[in-house]
Amino acid sequence: MTVDGRVVAGRYRLGRRIGSGAMGVVWQAHDELLYRTVAVKQLLLQPGQSEAEADEAKRRAMREGRIAARLQHPNAVSVFDVVDEGDGMPWLVMEYVPSKSLSAVLDERGSLPPQEAARIGMHVASALAAAHAAGIVHRDVKPGNVLLGEDGTVKITDFGISRAAGDGTVTATGMLAGTPAYLAPEIAKGHDPTPASDVFSLAATVYAAVEGVPPFGLSDNPLALLHKVASGQITPPQQAGLLTTPLMELLAAEPTERVDMNAVREAMGAVASGQHAPSFVAHQPAPATVAAQQRPHQPPPPRQQPPSRATSTAALPPVRPPQQRPVGEPEPSKLNRGAAIGVALAVVAAAVVGVLVVQMLNSKQQNNGGTGGGSQGGGTSATSGPSTTASTLPSRQPVTSDPTAEQSVQLVRDLYSQLPSGDLAAAWAMYTPDYQAKLGSESAWKSTLASSMQSISLSNVQSKGGDVYVVVADAHITKKDNSKVKQPMLFSIRWDGKQIFVNNETKVGAATPES
Incomplete structure (x- = not known):
């Protein structure tokens, strides 16, 4: 389809095509009112859709615009406008980011060093933490939806199948929410997505960045891949370095064993700076609300001398004593914060x-x-x-x-x-x-x-x-x-x-x- 030069909504002049996906085509465009470059997503009806399916697709497209517009974060692509040209489907007007997707970068380079992958994961986790706090679950975190800007910026995009608290569910019958290779096991088993599902998918994305393949491998048979995902049997990473421990813990098969996205951001940030990430002590979030999964961080325990291990259960002192901490390494309290959070929030009954x-x-x-x-x-x-x-x-x-x-x-x-x-x-x-x-x-x-x-x-x-x-x-x-x-x-x-x-x-x- 050629629409180069077409003016949408009387102000957005379409230029070159810069991307495409299951739901439509993305064009670089010029906003002739505000004199800025934008990205315009032309949402398309699928061949053979019935009138009811087409109506559902329209409602889903409008829902994408509402959800994405709700989230304003420097690491998330912003939605500026939603317009109806009367040609069957809405058009989304979004922030233009001169970039390549992480998927394209991996196609070129094969894999990334652990620190670089961790930096990307840190920025995406920051955006997703804000989304979760706003009641939004992305549901399709994958390398193709992570944009790497020419200036080093990192942004998560495509909230097209996201679900926001308070929005009616708009999902086609039989539609799978997410890309099989990066799905959390509970999603492959048919359960509803949660913030913990995004945690798994982000960890799978970072895993793919350092290993070159997702944790469940690749397969041309989506059903076979879904079966493998549902089993939760991942291949331990071989090239992850300092990311090995956090990735293995974030890729836990049980969602209740994963920490929240704020803790993910801190762990990725530690590895990005060349430090060991704190080991997570996973906690079971309150199932009734998203807010319960976004509890504030608790300060680490005060520094003290190591207790006698035979009888005491007092808090450990820092991971490494100050006199032996390498130059540039942050205070150990920062490194241990993820573990302290998990302990503060863990509610473990005897059963x-x-x-x-x-x-x-x-x-x-x-x-x-x-x-x-x-x-x-x-x-x-x-x-x-x-x-x-x-x-x-x-x-x-x-x-x-x-x-x-x-x-x-x-x-x-x-x-x-x-x-x-x-x-x-x-x-x-x-x-x-x-x-x-x-x-x-x-x-x-x-x-x-x-x-x-x-x-x-x-x-x-x-x-x-x-x-x-x-x-x-x-x-x-x-x-x-x-x-x-x-x-x-x-x-x-x-x-x-x-x-x-x-x-x-x-x-x-x-x-x-x-x-």
């Missing part, structure tokens, strides 16, 4: 504690003599047999300088060597107070371990990509009913300047049965 622990640890596999599968990085895999005593647990030596990968790996091995029925007090002391708060009381944690599994052992224990603060392993679990599964796990490690602790345990995809 929920049981579910969380079972999901993360599952069961235990009997492993006599440390033969739970060849572990990597030296040493033996973690094992659990008959009840052991504290004397079987190696003495915890102080870690007074930056930890090594071997020390982080050994920490995970030592912790799991006591589960589920060994020296559980010593194992509990290897968790940070933040993570202890997420698990609940020590007694409830011990009770759940005893009631849910016979044995658990680890194999293939190693640091992830050389990052000393990320450890991955396969957990081999024997449940109380004698069924056995293998569950890939990711562990976040925190250092307080004197000792290292496990700050989070995350399932990586679904468990697989073992004979």
